[in-house]
Amino acid sequence: MIYDYLIVGCGVAGLNAARYIPADKKVLLVCKKSPWQCNTFFAQGGIATAIDESDINSHIDDTLQAGVFQNDIDIVRTMSSHSRQTIDELIDDGMEFDKNPDGSLAYTKEAAHSKSRVLHANGDATGRQLHLFLLKQCRHEIIDNSIVVDILSQDGICYGVELLCDNHIKRVFAHNTILASGGVGSIYQYHTNSTTISGDIQGICVEKGITLADMHLMQFHPTVYVEQTTAQKQLLTEALRGEGAKIVDEDGYAFLRDYHSSAELAPRDIVSRAIFDYIKKTESKIYLDLSNFTKKQFKRRFPNIYHNFVDMGYDLPSDKVPISPAFHYSMGGIKVDKYGLVSDCKNLFAIGEVARTGVHGANRLASNSLLEGLVFSKLVVLQSMKNQFHIDIEKFTNPQKDYILQKPQDKKLKEKLRATMWKHVGIIRNTEDLKETLDKLQQISNLDIGRLLYLRLLVAISIVQEAVANTSSIGAHFIQKKEKR
Ligand code: SIN
Numbered sequence: 001m002i003y004d005y006l007i008v009g010c011g012v013a014g015l016n017a018a019r020y021i022p023a024d025k026k027v028l029l030v031c032k033k034s035p036w037q038c039n040t041f042f043a044q045g046g047i048a049t050a051i052d053e054s055d056i057n058s059h060i061d062d063t064l065q066a067g068v069f070q071n072d073i074d075i076v077r078t079m080s081s082h083s084r085q086t087i088d089e090l091i092d093d094g095m096e097f098d099k100n101p102d103g104s105l106a107y108t109k110e111a112a113h114s115k116s117r118v119l120h121a122n123g124d125a126t127g128r129q130l131h132l133f134l135l136k137q138c139r140h141e142i143i144d145n146s147i148v149v150d151i152l153s154q155d156g157i158c159y160g161v162e163l164l165c166d167n168h169i170k171r172v173f174a175h176n177t178i179l180a181s182g183g184v185g186s187i188y189q190y191h192t193n194s195t196t197i198s199g200d201i202q203g204i205c206v207e208k209g210i211t212l213a214d215m216h217l218m219q220f221h222p223t224v225y226v227e228q229t230t231a232q233k234q235l236l237t238e239a240l241r242g243e244g245a246k247i248v249d250e251d252g253y254a255f256l257r258d259y260h261s262s263a264e265l266a267p268r269d270i271v272s273r274a275i276f277d278y279i280k281k282t283e284s285k286i287y288l289d290l291s292n293f294t295k296k297q298f299k300r301r302f303p304n305i306y307h308n309f310v311d312m313g314y315d316l317p318s319d320k321v322p323i324s325p326a327f328h329y330s331m332g333g334i335k336v337d338k339y340g341l342v343s344d345c346k347n348l349f350a351i352g353e354v355a356r357t358g359v360h361g362a363n364r365l366a367s368n369s370l371l372e373g374l375v376f377s378k379l380v381v382l383q384s385m386k387n388q389f390h391i392d393i394e395k396f397t398n399p400q401k402d403y404i405l406q407k408p409q410d411k412k413l414k415e416k417l418r419a420t421m422w423k424h425v426g427i428i429r430n431t432e433d434l435k436e437t438l439d440k441l442q443q444i445s446n447l448d449i450g451r452l453l454y455l456r457l458l459v460a461i462s463i464v465q466e467a468v469a470n471t472s473s474i475g476a477h478f479i480q481k482k483e484k485r
Pocket residue numbers: 043044045046236237238239328329365366367368369
């Protein structure tokens with residue numbers, strides 16, 4: 001059977017694309033583990049939107065300022081000018097955002113926004129609520145526990161993907177294939193991402209010669225609790241700082257004002273770098289001080305953070321939480337146009353974090369990612385329905401391959417990859433170490449390793465290659481001279 005649409009990934013972008021595809025189309029969504037093991041589920045802060053027509057220019061300006069004007073302005077305009085309508089359509093379909101006592105929508109502020117324009121749901125569980133809502137709306141088939149091991153492409157046409165499902169390799173054919181598989185979090189030692197997010201699809205793209213762009217632009221969230229044994233670390237949303245929380249040292253000193261006039265509300269790259277630099281200079285531990293909130297306010301506004309930290313032995317908001325920056329979001333990804341079309345391919349699309357539309361520039365503005373996923377998934381589906389592209393399966397002649405996904409030494413090498421990426425391809429980089437890292441990663445990729453680690457290495461190598469090639473600092477890519485020891 002040939003599907004009309006095959007969607008890889010069940011986060012905001014994949015599920016929202018499915019929402020716009022009519023029920024009579026043959027649609028299949030696939031996800032690596034369960035549908036909720038995606039980054040959307042863990043998004044706390046919210047969804048940014050231009051509040052109304054008059055806010056579009058200001059939202060665009062904030063997005064460009066945070067992105068250090070490296071954004072594609074046309075794409076930013078597209079996102080911002082579609083934002084209100086896209087959110088209204090969600091609300092009309094039944095998505096509930098938090099409201100003020102008078103019944104109006106409650107907007108919060110996050111770093112680098114010039115006003116409060118971030119919607120949230122169930123306090124700090126915006127992603128979870130949105131995911132649940134989209135999942136309930138989904139009228140199409142979802143297959144879980146399916147790992148994409150290859151993209152079936154030939155002569156600029158995508159025929160679908162090859163999946164590992166129930167221990168069998170299976171080919172799924174589709175007229176339109178939409179990649180919505182998320183970013184690269186698991187290649188870093190410290191990250192906030194779902195553990196399913198490991199850049200495999202980007203790795204397949206490298207292998208296939210599909211262009212990735214801006215891979216050196218990796219975003220580090222400033223406030224993450226990393227003192228857990230789990231691979232995924234606990235995020236402390238920007239909205240906490242937007243509503244008054246402070247970043248302090250061991251003596252309670254709020255040092256960010258020494259780095260930027262907007263202090264806690266400076267763009268994410270600046271705050272992360274300031275913390276990193278301050279730790280290096282002072283060796284102080286760094287904390288998020290939440291003492292501006294009363295317990296009652298905090299529990300009501302941030303219930304999930306409250307309960308997660310109770311489980312870890314903290315009493316919030318009176319206890320300060322030790323924090324560190326950690327990997328959070330990939331601005332780089334598969335190069336696409338504004339209709340999500342992958343360059344040099346007629347019917348392969350990428351949306352959400354896996355895609356590089358150019359909307360985020362060198363540093364994503366807080367809470368623009370759920371919005372990006374919502375807006376571009378809709379545009380991709382509407383445009384692809386106009387195109388009416390059909391594959392001719394007779395023309396796909398590539399033989400099926402066999403893959404060994406994991407080999408015995410992979411686990412150790414994977415840990416090495418994650419530690420190396422954190423140490424040398426993190427918040428502050430130097431060209432010498434980047435070059436050495438590139439050599440090391442290339443050597444590991446030539447060892448006898450399983451396919452999944454190989455794909456992770458390909459994506460890591462593409463990040464380091466772009467980091468080496470971009471010798472000037474911009475946004476999240478910060479290059480410094482190597483210090484003499
Ligand atoms: C947060 O809640 O701080 C994360 C929001 C985002 O990544 O945009």
